Amino acid sequence: MEQKPESLREAFGQVLEELGSTMPEIVAVGADTTESIRTSLFGDKFPDRLFNVGIAEQNMIGVSSGLALYGKKVICGTYMVFIERAIDQIRNTIGYCNLDVKIVGTHTGISVGPDGGSHQTIEDIAIMRALPNMKVVAPCDFYSTKAITREAITAKGPFYIRLPRSSLPGVYTDESIKIGKANLLRDGKDITIIANGIMVQEALKAAVSLKDAGISASVMDFHTIKPIDAEAIIKAATDTGRIITAEDHNIIGGLGSAVAEVLSTRRPTMIRMVGVNDTFGESGQPAELMSKYGISDRSIFENAKEMVKL
Amino acid sequence: MADIDFKDPNRRIGAPELKSIASEIREDILRMLSEAKSGHPGGSLSCTDILVSIYFGKMRHDPTNPKWNDRDRLLLSKGHAAPALYSVLSKCGYFPKEELMTLRKMDSRLQGHPDPKKLPGVEIPGGPEGIGLSEGIGMALAARIDKKPIRVYVITGDGELDEGEVWEAAMAAAKFKLDNLVAIVDQNGLQQEGPTANIMPSDPVSAKFKAFNWNVIEIDGNNIQEVLNALGQADKAKRIPTAIVAKTKKGKGVSFMEGKVEYHSKTISGEVLDKAIAEIRNGSKEGA
Incomplete structure (x- = not known):
C-alpha cells in the first residue's frame, strides 16, 4: 500500500x-x-x-x-x-x-x-x-x-x-520514534536489512520480494547513525545471523561501516553493504540513478538471496 | 588589579598605567613561551597593547563571574596569540598567575590555542584562522535580539585576512548593520613565511573595509592612547560596524625580535631571554 x-x-x-x-x-x-x-x-x-x-x-x-x-x-x-x-x-x-x-x-x-x-x-x-x-x-x-x-x-x-531531496512515502504514522533507538519495521528470521533515509523504502520493498522467494527478512530503520544502537545490531545478528546494510551513501564510512564496527568487535557476523561503491554520481532521475549505482531494492534482494544460499 | 572595577564602563585608567601593564604582559609572554619551548611570540607581542587597552581600559567584564551575561566580548580570532590573551586574563583575575607556566603542557587549561571549554574568560576557540569575525557577528546579533548594550570586539591578524571567510563576514556585518561589532586588525605586516606584502598582499586594508561598508579608523596599534581613542570613536558609530586598522610591529618591545619573520614561532631562553626582558623593562620606564 x-x-x-x-x-x-x-x-x-x-x-x-x-x-x-x-x-x-x-x-x-x-x-x-x-x-x-x-x-x-x-x-x-x-x-x-x-x-x-x-x-x-x-x-x-x-x-x-x-x-x-x-x-x-x-x-x-x-x-x-x-x-x-x-x-x-x-x-x-x-x-x-x-x-x-x-x-x-x-x-x-x-x-x-x-x-x-x-x-x-x-x-x-x-x-x-x-x-x-x-x-x-x-x-x-x-x-x-x-x-x-x-x-x-x-x-x-x-x-x-x-535529509534527502526527494519526497518519500510514509513509513510511520506518528512521531513515536526516538533518537538512538533503531526501529524494527518488519520481523523476519533469515536475514536483517539495516537501512536509513531513502533506503528504508527500498528495504521494505526488497523484504516483500524476498518473502515471495521464500526468505524471511527483518527490516530495521537506523535513523540514528551516531550514537549507533549497538544492542539492536547485536540482537539482529543473534536472531538472523546475516546482516545487510542499505544507504544512499558511500560504502566507505557510512551506516554500513558503523554497523560493521559494532559487529566486528562484538559479534562477528556475515555482513554485506549496499551503498554507493566509492564513486561519484551523475545526472538522472533518482530511481534511474539508484538502480545504476546499485542502491535499489533489487540490489538488496540479490545480495540477500546470495547470502542466504551461502 | 583587585582595585579595578572591570564592570564599570566609565572607569578611567590612563595610558601610562596601561603601558606599564603591557610591559608586564610582554614579560609574561616571553617567560611562558620560554618555558613551553614552542608557540608564537611575534604575533603575541604585536597585539599586546590592543588587548591591554580593551581588557583594562574599555571592556565591561567580570573576572569573578566570567559567564556574566551582560559582559562585552573579546574574541581573539588570531588564536596563536594565546600567550598574550592568557597573561591578560590572568592579570585581570580570571585565574592564578602561577598557571601561566603550564602553557602547552599536558592537563593544562592553557592550550596551545585558546579553548573556551577549559579556561574561564576565553570566548572562542583559536586555531584555524579567519573564523572569529563570523563568531563576532553571531554574538552581536544575539545581543541585538536580547536588546542588550553588549559590545563585541574581534582581534584578527593581517595574515588572517587571506582567509575568504573574513570577507564573507565583512559583507554580512555591514548587511546586518552591526554597530555593536568592532574588528581590530593587528596589522603587523608579517605572516608565517614572510611579509604579507609578498605572501599575499592584503593592502589596502582600510580601503577594503570601507568598500565593504564599514566605518574605518586607522591607528598605531602599539600606541595605547590611540587605541583608547579609536575604541571610544567606535562607540559612536550608528548602524555600521567599525574596523580599527591598527598598524603594529611584530615582536614589539624587543628590538631584535621586532619585524623579524622568524619570531613568528621561535621562542627564546637563557641569556637571550634575559636581554629581551631587560629591554622590555627599560622600555616601560620611558614616557608613555
Whole structure:
C-alpha cells in the first residue's frame, strides 16, 4: 500500500516553526536556500530570528557558532554539499566546543538526481560521524523527520540532520520514534536489512520480494547513525545471523561501516553493504540513478538471496 | 588589579598605567613561551597593547563571574596569540598567575590555542584562522535580539585576512548593520613565511573595509592612547560596524625580535631571554 510521498524538508520546517513559539532562544541561519530547506517557515513567523548570510557557508557556520557561544540555540542549514566546504568551521567551533547547533544538510545522496554528481553528497555521514560530540541522524519519512527534528532541537549539543531531496512515502504514522533507538519495521528470521533515509523504502520493498522467494527478512530503520544502537545490531545478528546494510551513501564510512564496527568487535557476523561503491554520481532521475549505482531494492534482494544460499 | 572595577564602563585608567601593564604582559609572554619551548611570540607581542587597552581600559567584564551575561566580548580570532590573551586574563583575575607556566603542557587549561571549554574568560576557540569575525557577528546579533548594550570586539591578524571567510563576514556585518561589532586588525605586516606584502598582499586594508561598508579608523596599534581613542570613536558609530586598522610591529618591545619573520614561532631562553626582558623593562620606564 503506497502512500502519498511527503517532503521531509517540509516536516523539518514545520517543527522548527512550531518550536520557535515555545523556545525563544531558537535562532536560524541560512545561506540563500532558506525557502528550499524550509527554514523560511520559521523566518516568516520570526523575521528577527532568521539570518540569511548569502552564499557563504563558512560564515553561516561561524555566525551560528557565535550565536551558540552567546547562548542561543541555533539551527543552520543548506544543501549538504555546500555545507561540506565549512567542515573546518564545523570541526573547530561546533564540534570542538560542543555547541548547541543543529546542522541541517539537505539534498543528500545519489538520489538528489538531475543536479548531478557535484550535488550528490555520498561522503557526508563518514565525515560528520568522525567528529567528536557530533550526533548524526537520517530520517526516512515525514513523521520520523518531525520526531527527530523535535528531539534534536530540544536536546543540547551538535547534531547533523541528513535529509534527502526527494519526497518519500510514509513509513510511520506518528512521531513515536526516538533518537538512538533503531526501529524494527518488519520481523523476519533469515536475514536483517539495516537501512536509513531513502533506503528504508527500498528495504521494505526488497523484504516483500524476498518473502515471495521464500526468505524471511527483518527490516530495521537506523535513523540514528551516531550514537549507533549497538544492542539492536547485536540482537539482529543473534536472531538472523546475516546482516545487510542499505544507504544512499558511500560504502566507505557510512551506516554500513558503523554497523560493521559494532559487529566486528562484538559479534562477528556475515555482513554485506549496499551503498554507493566509492564513486561519484551523475545526472538522472533518482530511481534511474539508484538502480545504476546499485542502491535499489533489487540490489538488496540479490545480495540477500546470495547470502542466504551461502 | 583587585582595585579595578572591570564592570564599570566609565572607569578611567590612563595610558601610562596601561603601558606599564603591557610591559608586564610582554614579560609574561616571553617567560611562558620560554618555558613551553614552542608557540608564537611575534604575533603575541604585536597585539599586546590592543588587548591591554580593551581588557583594562574599555571592556565591561567580570573576572569573578566570567559567564556574566551582560559582559562585552573579546574574541581573539588570531588564536596563536594565546600567550598574550592568557597573561591578560590572568592579570585581570580570571585565574592564578602561577598557571601561566603550564602553557602547552599536558592537563593544562592553557592550550596551545585558546579553548573556551577549559579556561574561564576565553570566548572562542583559536586555531584555524579567519573564523572569529563570523563568531563576532553571531554574538552581536544575539545581543541585538536580547536588546542588550553588549559590545563585541574581534582581534584578527593581517595574515588572517587571506582567509575568504573574513570577507564573507565583512559583507554580512555591514548587511546586518552591526554597530555593536568592532574588528581590530593587528596589522603587523608579517605572516608565517614572510611579509604579507609578498605572501599575499592584503593592502589596502582600510580601503577594503570601507568598500565593504564599514566605518574605518586607522591607528598605531602599539600606541595605547590611540587605541583608547579609536575604541571610544567606535562607540559612536550608528548602524555600521567599525574596523580599527591598527598598524603594529611584530615582536614589539624587543628590538631584535621586532619585524623579524622568524619570531613568528621561535621562542627564546637563557641569556637571550634575559636581554629581551631587560629591554622590555627599560622600555616601560620611558614616557608613555
